[in-house]
Amino acid sequence: MTIAQVAKKYDLTADTLRYYERIGLLPEVTRTPGGIRDYSESDCNWVSYIKCMRSAGVSVETLVEYVALFRQGKQTIPARKKLLLEQRAQIVAKIEELNGVLARLDWKLDGYEERMLKCEENLK
């Protein structure tokens, strides 16, 4: 697949894909003899994984670390698993935080108009 096709498939720009590769976020993508990127299925899976984790707010830095461990081979499997578990914990924490904010918003929204009117009457 060309970079344009991958970009379209995962709703990223070609520039972002090249940027990810440059900073070591994607294992080196295979090239045609002419030097043009030709994404394999495995490359696509990496793109999918990275896009997914980025959407959850996992930092580019953390993902680079994960890819770097992957490149070093199987002796880093435990370290990689540890990283994944840390990411998981952060996501769980984030969900809890968002639920808290949601509760506060719902509390604020309950009878909002009536309360705000009263409140601003008092300020006169």
Next chain:
Amino acid sequence: MTIAQVAKKYDLTADTLRYYERIGLLPEVTRTPGGIRDYSESDCNWVSYIKCMRSAGVSVETLVEYVALFRQGKQTIPARKKLLLEQRAQIVAKIEELNGVLARLDWKLDGYEERMLKCEENLK
């Protein structure tokens, strides 16, 4: 309350509080005759609200808009409620997204070591 006390209470820096005020994210904080900020309870409630919404990823721009509406008085109450409902919807969407990522991570983590070992054996 002084800016340092408020900063400590809400775990923000004094610089961030001044920044928020400068860009219109906080209604103007009252001052001592000497020009030093003296946060009222109402000011603190704003800080608390803003910190809460920022932690949920609501942009500074959106919050500035909300504060601007608030300043214009009660005729903006419906508009403000609409903004709050939009923020709520975004947060709900974010929670759903995070739950999706969590599911993917859990799937990836299930039997991770065994699968990765097998997988990397195959690459030899």
Next chain:
DNA sequence: TATTGACTTGGAGTTAGCTTCAGGTGATAA
């Protein structure tokens, strides 16, 4: 009264994560 330390301002600097640009190369179609 002098010192110390927290506070003030406007403006410049920083960080993450892209995004755009300039100048060039590869591939396909008339």
Next chain:
DNA sequence: TTATCACCTGAAGCTAACTCCAAGTCAATA
């Protein structure tokens, strides 16, 4: 073969959201 794309690289530029700095002022203490 020539035009027209999409693609390539390295480097500079951009945006959001702070964060830091310099130079000065206020307030409490010795």
